[in-house]
Amino acid sequence: MSTNPVTVTAPEGVPFIEITREFDAPVEAVFRAHTDPGLVKQWLGPHGYDMDIEAYDVRTGGRYRYVHSDGSGGSYAFNGVFHTVRPNETIIQTFEYEGVPDSVSIQTLTLEDLGGGRTRLTGHSTFPSMEARDGMISSNMEKGVTEGYERLDEVLAGR
Amino acid sequence: MSTNPVTVTAPEGVPFIEITREFDAPVEAVFRAHTDPGLVKQWLGPHGYDMDIEAYDVRTGGRYRYVHSDGSGGSYAFNGVFHTVRPNETIIQTFEYEGVPDSVSIQTLTLEDLGGGRTRLTGHSTFPSMEARDGMISSNMEKGVTEGYERLDEVLAGR
Numbered sequence: 470m471s472t473n474p475v476t477v478t479a480p481e482g483v484p485f486i487e488i489t490r491e492f493d494a495p496v497e498a499v500f501r502a503h504t505d506p507g508l509v510k511q512w513l514g515p516h517g518y519d520m521d522i523e524a525y526d527v528r529t530g531g532r533y534r535y536v537h538s539d540g541s542g543g544s545y546a547f548n549g550v551f552h553t554v555r556p557n558e559t560i561i562q563t564f565e566y567e568g569v570p571d572s573v574s575i576q577t578l579t580l581e582d583l584g585g586g587r588t589r590l591t592g593h594s595t596f597p598s599m600e601a602r603d604g605m606i607s608s609n610m611e612k613g614v615t616e617g618y619e620r621l622d623e624v625l626a627g628r
Numbered sequence: 629m630s631t632n633p634v635t636v637t638a639p640e641g642v643p644f645i646e647i648t649r650e651f652d653a654p655v656e657a658v659f660r661a662h663t664d665p666g667l668v669k670q671w672l673g674p675h676g677y678d679m680d681i682e683a684y685d686v687r688t689g690g691r692y693r694y695v696h697s698d699g700s701g702g703s704y705a706f707n708g709v710f711h712t713v714r715p716n717e718t719i720i721q722t723f724e725y726e727g728v729p730d731s732v733s734i735q736t737l738t739l740e741d742l743g744g745g746r747t748r749l750t751g752h753s754t755f756p757s758m759e760a761r762d763g764m765i766s767s768n769m770e771k772g773v774t775e776g777y778e779r780l781d782e783v784l785a786g787r
Contacts, residue, residue: 482641482642483643483758484642484643529709530689530691549711550688550710551709552709553724553730561722561730561732563709563711563722565712571712571736573711573712573720573734573736574734575754575756577756593756595643595733595734595755595756597644597734597736597752597754
């Protein structure tokens with residue numbers, strides 16, 4: 470199955486990460502795959518990880534927490550709260566990897582209807598320090614994002 | 629009444645604002661003044677503004693929203709959600725000025741017990757763009773912070 474390319478950009482000198490990716494699916498389907506925990510569980514994160522969702526309540530003030538397990542004893546927990554949720558358009562949420570507590574970033578996800586049942590996703594993450602941003606990049610985050618969106622393609626194709 | 633100085637720093641080239649301020653009051657009192665809406669209302673913001681609090685629910689996932697009115701028809705609304713709340717120690721929350729919607733920053737407030745009934749407050753705010761950070765600085769934010777903490781001194785002295 471062919472997939473669309475993802476771009477992950479870490480601009481020099483400022484603590485941001487930018488992501489863009491197109492999907493061959495309507496904006497409503499892409500949004501739903503980001504908000505229905507049963508769907509999120511099928512794609513978020515790299516290949517080969519199990520995702521255990523403790524909470525995934527996508528509304529202003531809702532919180533999420535999940536644990537990725539790599540099948541050989543390693544596990545990685547993440548949590549955050551939702552600041553803004555506008556269906557089929559925008560999600561603004563906080564993000565904390567519990568391995569580095571209190572280093573909380575904020576990310577804006579925007580969906581754009583490209584017509585013809587296609588969608589452009591853009592993500593903008595802001596980190597509280599350059600070290601936190603660089604740590605995220607060096608954690609193999611690009612692989613996780615790329616593989617996660619490949620899995621999301623499959624989820625979207627299945628509906 | 630004499631007050632302690634506040635420092636507000638906007639470092640070159642990165643979208644942060646750093647605040648430090650000491651208070652001649654115990655950490656518990658400073659924390660309470662940040663979490664009890666009846667107290668927050670007495671000090672948050674510059675002199676001469678009325679603060680109308682719609683919500684101020686200081687717990688993980690809790691939201692806040694308030695409106696500052698300048699008494700001559702101008703009003704300014706702010707909202708956010710709380711990501712982390714550790715009593716007498718740390719509050720991590722999002723912050724949005726509704727006049728610039730979707731430009732959401734994240735701020736970490738840390739309280740440190742200096743002994744002798746004194747407290748050091750440090751704030752670290754991270755903005756989603758340099759423009760958002762610079763816009764906050766040029767909105768006379770330093771005046772609002774300075775005057776707000778002068779008012780907070782009075783609230784703390786009254787207890």
